[in-house]
Amino acid sequence: MKRITSILLLLTTILSSILFTACGHECTLAEGWRNNTTSHWHACTDPDCTKQTDLANHTWDVGVITKRATQEAPGVKTFVCTECMYQKTQNVAFQGLTEEEWNTALSSDLFINFTCSERTVLKKSGMEIVSIMTYEFEQGKGKITETIAGETASTLLPLENLSGYRQAIWMYLRMMTDYQDYYYEARSKSYKLKGVFTVPTYEVPVDTASVKFKNGRLSEISYTCKVTVEGTIYYLTSTINVTNYDTTKIS
Ligand SMILES: [Zn+2]
Ligand SMILES: [Zn+2]
Incomplete structure (x- = not known):
C-alpha cells in the first residue's frame, strides 16, 4: 500500500511538472x-x-x-x-505659466529692443475716439509715433532720455501684469482677470483685462475701464501689443 502511494505521488509530480513547464x-x-x-x-x-x-x-x-x-x-x-x-x-497639457516663468517673461532685461503699441478706443454715446501710441526701442535709439483721429506724428527720443522711457514703458506693462491677478484660460490661450488693478494712465479700477504670451514673451495686454471726465462717463477699450523683440529697427 505504501509503495502504491509512493508511485502515485511520483506520477502526480511528473504530471504536474509536465503541465507547468x-x-x-x-x-x-x-x-x-x-x-x-x-x-x-x-x-x-x-x-x-x-x-x-x-x-x-x-x-x-x-x-x-x-x-x-x-x-x-x-x-x-x-x-x-x-x-x-x-x-x-x-x-x-499646458496649464499656464508658473509665477517664475511669468516673471521671467516680464523681466526688464527682455525689454531693450522691442516695439510697444497701444490702441485706445474712447467711447460715449454716438462718439468714438481712436488713438494709437507706438514706442519703438533699439540699442541707442527710440521713437514715439502718435496717431489720433487719423493724424500721425513721430518723434525720435533724445538719447539721454532713452533708458528712462524704456524703463517707464516696462513699468507701465508690469503694473498691469501682476501674476496674482490672472488665471489661465486654455481655450483662448490667454490669462483672464481674477483680481483688480488700477489702470496706470487713468487711475481708475480695471473692468476686464487679459494677457497673452507668445514663445515665452509678453505679446498682448488688453483691458477695459470707465473714465469720467467732467461728469461724462467714457468707455475705454485698450489693446497693447508688444512685438519685434530684439528685431526692432527704427527707420
Ligand atoms: Zn515591468
Ligand atoms: Zn523553458
Whole structure:
C-alpha cells in the first residue's frame, strides 16, 4: 500500500511538472526581464521555449515630468515600471505659466529692443475716439509715433532720455501684469482677470483685462475701464501689443 502511494505521488509530480513547464523541461531563466508595453516576464534560455515565467503587468511609479509643457507644445510625463524599468510616456497639457516663468517673461532685461503699441478706443454715446501710441526701442535709439483721429506724428527720443522711457514703458506693462491677478484660460490661450488693478494712465479700477504670451514673451495686454471726465462717463477699450523683440529697427 505504501509503495502504491509512493508511485502515485511520483506520477502526480511528473504530471504536474509536465503541465507547468510547457516545453517539458525545467526552464533556465535568462538574466533580466523581458517586456512589452503592458507586462514583463522572465524568459527561458532555450530559444524554442516560449514560457513566460513570473508574467505580470508593469507596476508604474508616480511618474515625473521630463519635459515641461509650454503654450506652444504639450509636455511629457515619464513613468517607469518599478520591477523591470520599462518606460512609458504621457502627454501633459499646458496649464499656464508658473509665477517664475511669468516673471521671467516680464523681466526688464527682455525689454531693450522691442516695439510697444497701444490702441485706445474712447467711447460715449454716438462718439468714438481712436488713438494709437507706438514706442519703438533699439540699442541707442527710440521713437514715439502718435496717431489720433487719423493724424500721425513721430518723434525720435533724445538719447539721454532713452533708458528712462524704456524703463517707464516696462513699468507701465508690469503694473498691469501682476501674476496674482490672472488665471489661465486654455481655450483662448490667454490669462483672464481674477483680481483688480488700477489702470496706470487713468487711475481708475480695471473692468476686464487679459494677457497673452507668445514663445515665452509678453505679446498682448488688453483691458477695459470707465473714465469720467467732467461728469461724462467714457468707455475705454485698450489693446497693447508688444512685438519685434530684439528685431526692432527704427527707420
Ligand atoms: Zn523553458
Ligand atoms: Zn515591468
